[in-house]
Amino acid sequence: MRRVAKLALAMLTLAASAGGAASADLQDFASVERGRYLAAAADCGSCHTIPGSDHPFSGGRPIETPFGVLVAPNITPDRETGIGAWSDDEFDAAVRKGVRRDGKRLYPAMPFPYFARMAREDVMDIRAYLSTVEPVHNPVSVNKLPFPLNQRMAMTVWDRLYFMPGEFRKQPDKSKEWNRGAYLVEGPGHCGACHTPKTALGGDKSDKPLQGYTLQGWVAPDITSGQGPLAAWSADDIAQYLKTGHNRFAAAAGLMGEVVDLSTSKLSDDDTKAIAAYLKDISGPKPAADSSADSHVMAAGSAIYQDLCSACHKSDGTGVPNLIPNLANAATVKTDDPTTVLRVVLQGAQSVATDKEPTGPAMPAFGWQLNDAQVAAVATYVRNHWGKAPPVSEDEAKKERAQLDARTN
Amino acid sequence: MARKLPRKDVVIVGLGWTGSIMAYELADAGLDVIAIERGPWRNTATDYPPGYAADELRYRIRHELFLSPSQTTFTFRNKMSEAALPIRSWGAFMPPNGVGGGGVHWNAETWRFLPSDFVLKTHLTERYGANFLPGDMTIQDWGVTYDELEPHYDKFEYLCGTSGQAGNINGTIMDGGNPFEGPRARAYPNPPQDQPFGHTLFGKAARDLGYKPFPQPSGNMSRPYQNPLGVRLGPCTYCGFCEWFGCGNYSKASPQTTVLPALVRKPNFTARDNSEVTRINLDSSGKRATGVTFVDAAGDEWEQPADLVVLSAYTIFNVQLLLLSGIGKAYDPAANTGVIGRNFTHQTISDVVSFFDPAKFVFNPFIASGAIGMCIDEFNGDNFDHGPHGFVGGGYMGHVQTNGRPIETTPVPPGTPLWGAAWKKAVKENYQSAIKPGTGVHGSMYSYRDVYVDLDPTYKDRFNRPLARITMDFHDNEIKQNKFLTDKFAEIFQAMGAKQVHKEYRKAPYDITKYQTTHLCGGAIMGTDSNTSALNRYLQSWDVPNLFVLGASAFPQNAGYNPTGTVAALAYWTADAIRSKYLRNPGQLINA
Numbered sequence A: 001m002r003r004v005a006k007l008a009l010a011m012l013t014l015a016a017s018a019g020g021a022a023s024a025d026l027q028d029f030a031s032v033e034r035g036r037y038l039a040a041a042a043d044c045g046s047c048h049t050i051p052g053s054d055h056p057f058s059g060g061r062p063i064e065t066p067f068g069v070l071v072a073p074n075i076t077p078d079r080e081t082g083i084g085a086w087s088d089d090e091f092d093a094a095v096r097k098g099v100r101r102d103g104k105r106l107y108p109a110m111p112f113p114y115f116a117r118m119a120r121e122d123v124m125d126i127r128a129y130l131s132t133v134e135p136v137h138n139p140v141s142v143n144k145l146p147f148p149l150n151q152r153m154a155m156t157v158w159d160r161l162y163f164m165p166g167e168f169r170k171q172p173d174k175s176k177e178w179n180r181g182a183y184l185v186e187g188p189g190h191c192g193a194c195h196t197p198k199t200a201l202g203g204d205k206s207d208k209p210l211q212g213y214t215l216q217g218w219v220a221p222d223i224t225s226g227q228g229p230l231a232a233w234s235a236d237d238i239a240q241y242l243k244t245g246h247n248r249f250a251a252a253a254g255l256m257g258e259v260v261d262l263s264t265s266k267l268s269d270d271d272t273k274a275i276a277a278y279l280k281d282i283s284g285p286k287p288a289a290d291s292s293a294d295s296h297v298m299a300a301g302s303a304i305y306q307d308l309c310s311a312c313h314k315s316d317g318t319g320v321p322n323l324i325p326n327l328a329n330a331a332t333v334k335t336d337d338p339t340t341v342l343r344v345v346l347q348g349a350q351s352v353a354t355d356k357e358p359t360g361p362a363m364p365a366f367g368w369q370l371n372d373a374q375v376a377a378v379a380t381y382v383r384n385h386w387g388k389a390p391p392v393s394e395d396e397a398k399k400e401r402a403q404l405d406a407r408t409n
Numbered sequence B: 001m002a003r004k005l006p007r008k009d010v011v012i013v014g015l016g017w018t019g020s021i022m023a024y025e026l027a028d029a030g031l032d033v034i035a036i037e038r039g040p041w042r043n044t045a046t047d048y049p050p051g052y053a054a055d056e057l058r059y060r061i062r063h064e065l066f067l068s069p070s071q072t073t074f075t076f077r078n079k080m081s082e083a084a085l086p087i088r089s090w091g092a093f094m095p096p097n098g099v100g101g102g103g104v105h106w107n108a109e110t111w112r113f114l115p116s117d118f119v120l121k122t123h124l125t126e127r128y129g130a131n132f133l134p135g136d137m138t139i140q141d142w143g144v145t146y147d148e149l150e151p152h153y154d155k156f157e158y159l160c161g162t163s164g165q166a167g168n169i170n171g172t173i174m175d176g177g178n179p180f181e182g183p184r185a186r187a188y189p190n191p192p193q194d195q196p197f198g199h200t201l202f203g204k205a206a207r208d209l210g211y212k213p214f215p216q217p218s219g220n221m222s223r224p225y226q227n228p229l230g231v232r233l234g235p236c237t238y239c240g241f242c243e244w245f246g247c248g249n250y251s252k253a254s255p256q257t258t259v260l261p262a263l264v265r266k267p268n269f270t271a272r273d274n275s276e277v278t279r280i281n282l283d284s285s286g287k288r289a290t291g292v293t294f295v296d297a298a299g300d301e302w303e304q305p306a307d308l309v310v311l312s313a314y315t316i317f318n319v320q321l322l323l324l325s326g327i328g329k330a331y332d333p334a335a336n337t338g339v340i341g342r343n344f345t346h347q348t349i350s351d352v353v354s355f356f357d358p359a360k361f362v363f364n365p366f367i368a369s370g371a372i373g374m375c376i377d378e379f380n381g382d383n384f385d386h387g388p389h390g391f392v393g394g395g396y397m398g399h400v401q402t403n404g405r406p407i408e409t410t411p412v413p414p415g416t417p418l419w420g421a422a423w424k425k426a427v428k429e430n431y432q433s434a435i436k437p438g439t440g441v442h443g444s445m446y447s448y449r450d451v452y453v454d455l456d457p458t459y460k461d462r463f464n465r466p467l468a469r470i471t472m473d474f475h476d477n478e479i480k481q482n483k484f485l486t487d488k489f490a491e492i493f494q495a496m497g498a499k500q501v502h503k504e505y506r507k508a509p510y511d512i513t514k515y516q517t518t519h520l521c522g523g524a525i526m527g528t529d530s531n532t533s534a535l536n537r538y539l540q541s542w543d544v545p546n547l548f549v550l551g552a553s554a555f556p557q558n559a560g561y562n563p564t565g566t567v568a569a570l571a572y573w574t575a576d577a578i579r580s581k582y583l584r585n586p587g588q589l590i591n592a
Helices: A002-023 A029-041 A044-048 A088-097 A120-130 A154-162 A176-186 A235-244 A254-262 A269-281 A295-313 A339-347 A372-384 A394-406 B017-028 B056-061 B115-128 B146-160 B197-208 B315-325 B421-430 B476-496 B564-582
Strands: A062-065 A068-071 A213-215 A218-220 B008-013 B033-036 B074-077 B269-272 B276-282 B289-295 B301-311 B342-345 B348-355 B374-376 B395-399 B440-443 B452-460 B466-471 B500-504 B521-523 B547-549
Touching: A029 A044, A029 A120, A044 A254, A088 A120, A176 A269, A218 A254, A218 A339, A235 A254, A235 A269, A295 A372, A339 A372, A339 A394, A372 A394, B008 B017, B008 B289, B017 B033, B017 B269, B017 B301, B017 B564, B033 B301, B074 B452, B115 B146, B146 B564, B197 B374, B197 B395, B197 B476, B276 B301, B276 B315, B301 B315, B315 B452, B315 B466, B315 B521, B342 B452, B348 B476, B395 B476, B440 B476, B476 B500
Parallel strands: B008 B033, B008 B301, B033 B269, B074 B466, B301 B547
Antiparallel strands: A062 A068, A213 A218, B276 B289, B289 B301, B342 B521, B348 B440, B348 B500, B374 B395, B395 B440, B452 B466
8 A cells, every 4th residue: 555655656746847847947958057157156055055965955054144043945856845846936936036935025044135136047047957956855944033033024024125126237338247247246146145234124235335244253344446355456366266265365264265165166267357347346435544552452462463373474464375364455354343353363264275276274263372352462463563443352352252152153 | 893885996094195195196097085094184273273383292292193102002122032012102213193194293304315225236236246235134126216206206396395406407417406316307396495594504514524515305385385286385484393293384295285185175085084994805815905994983893895905004004004914925034035024124313412602603493494404415325435434325414403492402511410400501501502403314224134024922902913013223234334424424513613512323222212213114115026025116016916005115225315205206106107007907017
């Protein structure tokens, strides 16, 4: 009896999947290839794959948000727990409109406000590619938010406030390269998801695009050409960083390291150059030249720096191109928010290894060795010796230490 | 009962320099490769970060990066007539442990051997006659020549980013380099490191005496470098914590800073750490290896089947594993038969500690790196006429002061009390103005009939396997050689203006408690005759053709240089033979 039932189920599944396959066109090699590329550009793997897992896109990775932890769902073609049974329209609605199959709203941890800029054709290509990956049966309980945030109804209001549907429109007065960069940054690349400041409700501050934000314990710095690292980087520096994770100034670690690993290192040279050209063209606010760092703190920070940091970063902070970040120009050192500096000093960091730059150098942790006042002093020193940024207090170091201790990732 | 794992194309035993190089080359050829390493995985930033990499007590005194004798050890005796006893604290040498092996904690002195070193027996016999050699000396030709190895030396030097001054490019002698070296196809990838004051003075004194001093080739970076695999190293900071230490600055060539980052990206490579290979398995014919058996950290035993076995552990473990696996005939010194354990050698190291006037000489000895220094090669190999001296062999000598570390490097004039106020006063007076070269005289040790490795009849390891037993002593040839070299070395310090020169000759009997180098050699040697060598010229076992044995265990005798350059060149040579010859036609590459 059981065997018959199993067989019947199998046949049903076969029939159903044949029907499903007809919509996402597995026969179209070009579509699958484009989809693979776009899925990398959209960094789908970062959230939907548990790092190190042999089952890509099978979900289960916890995503920290300011409101609580969400878990990325399974987007393999599994019919029960993945998206195998979804229609094309259902998939498109989820990706570009933030509407689930059951009609409920997705949380914007899924960056549908950016993916809305993609053409339906692009989304269908991603679907074609996802149809080729191994189906994994993995039921994921996606929502771990506290009440009332666990009420998806609230998202209707959020969408009305922050979600602006509408595909990407080319700017005819800009170059082809600029437009390609703009499409990648605003659409699949969803750079603003990390780099654009957020409101209290987690929506983009649309008047400050890409001007920097802090999430999951990392500073995503201002990536306009006004201030932040890109002010000093050339377009080639940006393209090299995206492609390899390293350039003459910086090394990608933490969340950006993941983005380089899974997404930007897989882009074509033309596309990383296009992103660079676009970002260099975005103006932003100029840095405020202000520091009130105490001279005693700076002296203490200098002594710690010479003892513990100068062996790699050199006495003058210039580091080693493509290996050790240049602190005088480091992406996250001189921003107003010292979160990344404190995190890296306390906990260390591993920079991303890519095919072009396989080294993946790391910085060791110093949290075991330095107390909060010492951490604050050395952070203040590196932020002010070669530039100007607000001094870091002992209390900020203490808070960051406590947050890192409580953090799971 | 061992559980059987899925078959691999290649299993590699030990993930140090040779294992890493071979794993990369064979994975690059498309083979499915697994490497099994007894010790732990090691990463620069997490395992020896700059914050405590310079902890002399932890690393030098307490041997953190080395094998623990409680895990396994050897027994030692000077003479065949004595009972051997287990070594319970490392002395004369330091067995490496962990991923990267000795390549993590070496000084990075990156030498090539002399062309005559590879044809030693033939060369010395032709020049001096067979009767010039001691009757019990068992030196042999290697079966490979310098010219054949040159491209492989080159490959390793460019992998490491070696800093140095070429002495002979395609036969043209280069000013400032070593005029005795074999011809090289091109210069070193990086210029020599900057020389500290004392090292510069040594170079001047040596030149004044008519020698040709040159900077030692160094795997410590003189500038930032990206190697052909795309891996990057940073410039050395001259902190003086190389030997016995891991480099926290990515500035010393090691498997971690040169090969492993590229290797671990290959999907057809797997590493298993904390797993000790206990046996190489053979099929019923005994002529074919079927894989290896290993024990993991949980104490569970596994069998890893493979088509090709590469043995690349430390010298003495290679020999021990061959003996324990019944591969090749064990050497019997009484009958003078057998090959496994034969021609085991070490090194003949001595020093000259020199004291200068503190008012005139401030050397800043803490500014140093593992391979920094000025050397001369006039008394190495057969670079000089041995006829009048009655010995063969030699070594390079140099002011290679690798450190000024406070626990160990506190030279005081002979006669100073060993502790207390007078000792402290003498340390203070002499610290800046004394020279205690780390290398000093780096002499060869040739092979003898009664110096060998076998299995100990009494002592067993934690798996109830016999420990490897070392029988080793210095012979008159080495004692004479060392006296001659040490005296020549002392003359240079006198010429530098030392007020007191204290010679520390190497004397018999061989002392297992006093550090020399970790350069144990031989025991599973390469050669041209299967009756007197374990391996053919491609480091392929004469007995089991799908087994290759890498490392200094293949040296028929030791030369007067640090071995790593030659060890690595041989690994590339073997990898090339496997890729270009063996894989096309798996079987014995040389007909004996």
